[in-house]
Amino acid sequence: MSVNGERNNRSNMENFELTNDQRKYFGLNLIENTWERVQWLKTSYIFFDGDTIRKIIHYEPHPNFNTGYIERDYDLHTEKREFIRPKTKKGKPKKVTVSNILAFKPINVSFEWTCYTLFTVNVKCETNSIIIAKTFPNESFDTFEKLEIWVKNYIATVPENHFEQLQIVRNIQKNKKNRIYKQGDIYYYEKEKNRFYFGQILLDLRKILDCGRFPAEKILVQLGRFGLFGTPLIVRGFRIVSDSPQTDLVTILQSGSSGGFYAHDSVIYDNICPIIGNCTVEEKDMAFPMILFADPLNKNHLIFQWGFIEKKLKLRNLLPLIKKNNYEIRYANNVIYHSASVIASKEDRGYMKTDLNSPANSELKNKAFQIMNIPTDLSYNQFAKMENELTVKQIFGLLESKSK
Numbered sequence: 001m002s003v004n005g006e007r008n009n010r011s012n013m014e015n016f017e018l019t020n021d022q023r024k025y026f027g028l029n030l031i032e033n034t035w036e037r038v039q040w041l042k043t044s045y046i047f048f049d050g051d052t053i054r055k056i057i058h059y060e061p062h063p064n065f066n067t068g069y070i071e072r073d074y075d076l077h078t079e080k081r082e083f084i085r086p087k088t089k090k091g092k093p094k095k096v097t098v099s100n101i102l103a104f105k106p107i108n109v110s111f112e113w114t115c116y117t118l119f120t121v122n123v124k125c126e127t128n129s130i131i132i133a134k135t136f137p138n139e140s141f142d143t144f145e146k147l148e149i150w151v152k153n154y155i156a157t158v159p160e161n162h163f164e165q166l167q168i169v170r171n172i173q174k175n176k177k178n179r180i181y182k183q184g185d186i187y188y189y190e191k192e193k194n195r196f197y198f199g200q201i202l203l204d205l206r207k208i209l210d211c212g213r214f215p216a217e218k219i220l221v222q223l224g225r226f227g228l229f230g231t232p233l234i235v236r237g238f239r240i241v242s243d244s245p246q247t248d249l250v251t252i253l254q255s256g257s258s259g260g261f262y263a264h265d266s267v268i269y270d271n272i273c274p275i276i277g278n279c280t281v282e283e284k285d286m287a288f289p290m291i292l293f294a295d296p297l298n299k300n301h302l303i304f305q306w307g308f309i310e311k312k313l314k315l316r317n318l319l320p321l322i323k324k325n326n327y328e329i330r331y332a333n334n335v336i337y338h339s340a341s342v343i344a345s346k347e348d349r350g351y352m353k354t355d356l357n358s359p360a361n362s363e364l365k366n367k368a369f370q371i372m373n374i375p376t377d378l379s380y381n382q383f384a385k386m387e388n389e390l391t392v393k394q395i396f397g398l399l400e401s402k403s404k
Helices: 020-026 098-103 144-156 162-171 205-211 216-225 249-254 315-324 359-372 380-386 392-403
Strands: 036-040 044-049 052-058 069-079 107-114 120-125 130-134 185-192 195-204 232-242 257-264 275-278 290-294 301-306 309-314
Touching: 020 144, 020 162, 044 098, 052 098, 069 098, 130 162, 195 205, 205 232, 205 392, 232 249, 290 359, 301 315, 309 315, 309 359, 309 380, 315 359, 380 392
Parallel strands: none
Antiparallel strands: 036 044, 044 052, 052 069, 069 107, 107 120, 120 130, 185 195, 185 275, 195 232, 232 257, 290 301, 301 309
16 A cells, blocks of 8 residues: 555554654655555554665553654665565575564664653664754653644744755764864864855853753753754854965954854764864853743743843743744744854854844843843843852853863
C-alpha cells in the first residue's frame, strides 16, 4: 500500500506520529507516496521503497510510562525484505527485525523521545552529531499530547530563515580534527567569496553550568532556552570586513563590535570558522542580549531576560508596541535560534532581531524599563546588583577559578 505519512493513514494504534509537514521543520526525510508502510508487531512501522528500508517509526514500550517515539531515516538494502544486506564484504546478512534495524547507524536526521532519555526530545543530525532541537530533563513530559504541543510550539516559533539555517547544519561535515576553543578566541567566517567577517567568543554557557554557582534546575532552564544546534555561546561580531582572513587582531578590535548574540559552537568546533588568535575579554566587552519571550506557565505574562537576569512582565502592557514593531515573541524552549554562521547580519545592524539593545527595538526596550521602574541607561552590572544576580566580574571570576 502507498502512504503519505499523515495521521489519517495510520493503523488503529492511537499514538503520536509526525506528519510530513512537521518532518520538514526537523530536517527528517519525508515519507514518499511510493513507499510501503509495513506494521511490525504492535510497536513499529517499517517503510520500504521496493526492497530498501527508508525509515522506521518505533514506539518504545515501557511498563510504567506512556510509550516513547523514535523516528530514524535509513538506506538499508534487503534481500526480498527478509535479510538486510551487509555493509562490508566480510559482513553477514541480518534478518529484518526492528532491533536489527535500530542497531544500524541512521542517515540524515533522527527524532527520539523515550523513557530512556527521561522523556526529553532529542533531534540530531547523524552526519555530524549536531543537535537540531532538544529539551532538557527539567522540561520533560510523558504523554503524546504534551509531545504534540511541544512540536507545534517549536514549529510556531522558528524564524523566517529556519529552513536555510537547517540546510546549512545538515550540510556541515564532521571534521575529525576538532578545534578546542576558549573565551576570547577570535575567528573569521567567509560569508561571501573573499569577504571575511570576524567575531569573538565572549562566554561559553556550558561553563556556567560547571561553575556550580546556580542551582542545577535554574541553569538547565537557562541552557534549555539556548539548546538548539549544540553548545550555546555568546559571541560578538566586529564591524570590519576584510579581503583577507589574516587581518591584524588590533585592527579587528579597534573596528568596533556589534551587540552580543547567541550562536552554536559547531562551526567553530568543526573548524568552519577558524580561530586566528585570542584576546582577553574585558568586563566592558561583555554584551548580553536582552530578550522578551512567552512565559510557558502563564500566557498573560512575558519574561524579560537580560543575560542571567529575568523579570516577569504583563503582556498587555507591551502588546501594542510588540505589534507595532513586529517583535517576534518565542516560546522558552526556542527563544534563541542559533546563527549557523556565528556572524550577526548587517541588516540587523549587528544585533539579533529579538535583542532589545538593537536600535530597531529601542521604543520597546524603553517601555519595558519604564514598567520595571528602572532607568533606560542602567548597566547590566547595576541591574544584576539590584536583582541579587552575578555581575560580569563575578561570572568571569567563577570561570577563572574553575579553570585553575
